[in-house]
Amino acid sequence: MASTKSIYIASDSANQRIDKFLSSYDSTLSRSFIQRLIDNGSVTVNGKFAKSSYKLKGGDEIKMEIPELEPSTVKPEPIPLDILYEDESVIVINKPAGMVVHPAAGYGSGTLVNALLYHCRNTLSGIGGIERPGIVHRLDKDTSGLLMAAKDDFTHNHLSKQLKDRTIVRKYLALVKGIIKEDSKKIEIPIGRHVTDRKKMSIKTKRGRIAITEFTVIERFDNYTLLEIRLKTGRTHQIRVHLSAIGHPVAGDRVYGGHKKQGHGSWVMGQEKNKLAPCPLPLALIIPRQMLHAAILGFIHPKTGKYLEFNAQLPDDMKDILIFIRRKN
Secondary structure (H helix, E strand, O other), X not given: OEEEEEEEOOXXXXXXXXXXXXXXXXXXXXXXXXXXXXXXXXXXXXXXXXOOOOEOOOOXXXXXXXXXXXXXXXXXXXXXXXXXXXXXXXXXXXXOOOOOOOOEOOEOOOOHHHHHHHHHOOOOOOOOOOXXXXXXXXXXXXXXXXXXXXXXXXXXXXXXXXXXXXXXXXXXXXXXXXXXXXXXXEEEOOEEEOOOOOOOEEOOOOOOEOOXXXXXXXXXXXXXXXXXXXXXXXXXOHHHHHHHHOOOOEOOOOOOOOOOOEOOOOEEEOOOOOOEEEOOOOOXXXXXXXXXXXXXXXXXXXXXXXXXXXXXXXXXXHHHHHHHHHHHO
């Protein structure tokens, strides 16, 4: 079942993109949700299917079918969370590498959402839908670090607007392949779906969206560079795609260029405790996951108006890799 809304466009609303207009018209619906409705053919203008980029005209009639939300099949699970901050509106989590943020194909349990549902009970925002309650932004499965979730729709909308306006501070630490000569750099290359592999993102795409990544070199090694990265936009896999595009993929990234053995030495990552252990043979250093960590997250609290900033220390696996590389440097 679905409910249908009919909206007539006044002249003072003309020339707006339809997705932007609808997300401001109904604050309970996020712009990404609106775009999914448009892509699914659930939005028409004057009886014709609309595109997200359509510019409204005075007198247009919009019809939007909104599906009724089904009861969530995502189950609360008592999964420990590393909580850096929590109040009645927002919660900030230090996500471990290996944890998926929300349920998807092949990941029906053990996700951050499962853990949040158990911890927060019924206090998560519903804007993300039944599969993504409270989720304002995401981190890749194998990226560690800071992530925030909203407990009500007002907070969710406010934080989403900060993301859109690029006022949220997001800084990452990344170990990348090769030696970067510049001390700092701004990468501004559009990103979109790969033309042949729909699971991947790429700079070689038919419909790229603006993406801006800035970095500063922290430390250089024989075969690697440690970077502090600041995101100005938030495209899927943005850091990984941009760094791969300039020839310095994130170490250990098996999708965008880090699938080969990284460096050389007589140490390997231990299998049981994920610690470096001596090896009798000169094997290559095996990096178990992409060396990318969301270290700093800062935002304006939607209800108090105060700026909050959080810092998550490097996880042990990245610390151990850096210890090994420094020894060999």
